[in-house]
Amino acid sequence: GAVVSQHPSRVICKSGTSVKIECRSLDFQATTMFWYRQFPKQSLMLMATSNEGSKATYEQGVEKDKFLINHASLTLSTLTVTSAHPEDSSFYICSAAWGGPGNTGELFFGEGSRLTVL
Amino acid sequence: TQLLEQSPQFLSIQEGENLTVYCNSSSVFSSLQWYRQEPGEGPVLLVTVVTGGEVKKLKRLTFQFGDARKDSSLHITAAQPGDTGLYLCAGERNRDDKIIFGKGTRLHILP
Numbered sequence: 235g236a237v238v239s240q241h242p243s244r245v246i247c248k249s250g251t252s253v254k255i256e257c258r259s260l261d262f263q264a265t266t267m268f269w270y271r272q273f274p275k276q277s278l279m280l281m282a283t284s285n286e287g288s289k290a291t292y293e294q295g296v297e298k299d300k301f302l303i304n305h306a307s308l309t310l311s312t313l314t315v316t317s318a319h320p321e322d323s324s325f326y327i328c329s330a331a332w333g334g335p336g337n338t339g340e341l342f343f344g345e346g347s348r349l350t351v352l
Numbered sequence: 353t354q355l356l357e358q359s360p361q362f363l364s365i366q367e368g369e370n371l372t373v374y375c376n377s378s379s380v381f382s383s384l385q386w387y388r389q390e391p392g393e394g395p396v397l398l399v400t401v402v403t404g405g406e407v408k409k410l411k412r413l414t415f416q417f418g419d420a421r422k423d424s425s426l427h428i429t430a431a432q433p434g435d436t437g438l439y440l441c442a443g444e445r446n447r448d449d450k451i452i453f454g455k456g457t458r459l460h461i462l463p
Contacts, residue, residue, distance in 0.1 A: 276456075277440060277453050277455045278440070278453050280450070325392075327394050329395075340397050340400050341385070341395075341397070341451060343394030345393055345394050346394045
């Protein structure tokens with residue numbers, strides 16, 4: 235299957251700093267990538283849809299100025315948590331949709347990034 | 353309103369037992385996927401079903417898509433501790449629609 239890589243897998247930062255998480259599709263071009271947040275023992279919560287070359291589409295309740303998403307190329311999307319606070323501590327996961335022939339909506343997920351804000 | 357209802361939410365059974373997890377909706381889906389997620393990792397795609405009534409097997413896992421494409425089930429035969437994890441169903445109602453996730457079933461297999 236397709237490979238999506240996320241980096242860093244774990245990050246600890248001080249309150250008030252900004253953290254950038256990268257999501258790369260390694261063996262296919264992803265025109266659309268998705269960013270999720272996952273709280274302990276819960277399902278994925280979609281934060282935003284990242285489209286290559288255009289502005290991200292944010293879900294209701296997600297602050298776009300807080301969670302900056304950039305999709306500069308067909309293989310890279312980044313999520314920057316700005317002025318992080320302890321309540322932003324969470325597991326962040328990206329996914330990419332393979333839009334090739336026969337595409338039936340499967341998503342390929344990164345390994346996730348655990349953010350801890352002190 | 354949860355568009356994809358998964359049940360049960362939690363399931364803890366002994367190794368060797370069989371189990372079924374359900375994913376139900378009142379909406380028709382063009383495709384449904386099942387993912388398994390282990391703690392601290394991203395979900396991994398298990399299977400995609402697209403045709404009403406479709407049955408797919410993956411070793412001891414059997415996936416079924418309802419005839420009306422509104423529901424799906426995952427049946428595990430002779431569960432193993434390695435089957436432990438969060439099982440998520442997800443689907444899209446129309447091509448290029450946002451993919452919707454269920455809340456997941458947390459499965460724990462006791463050795």
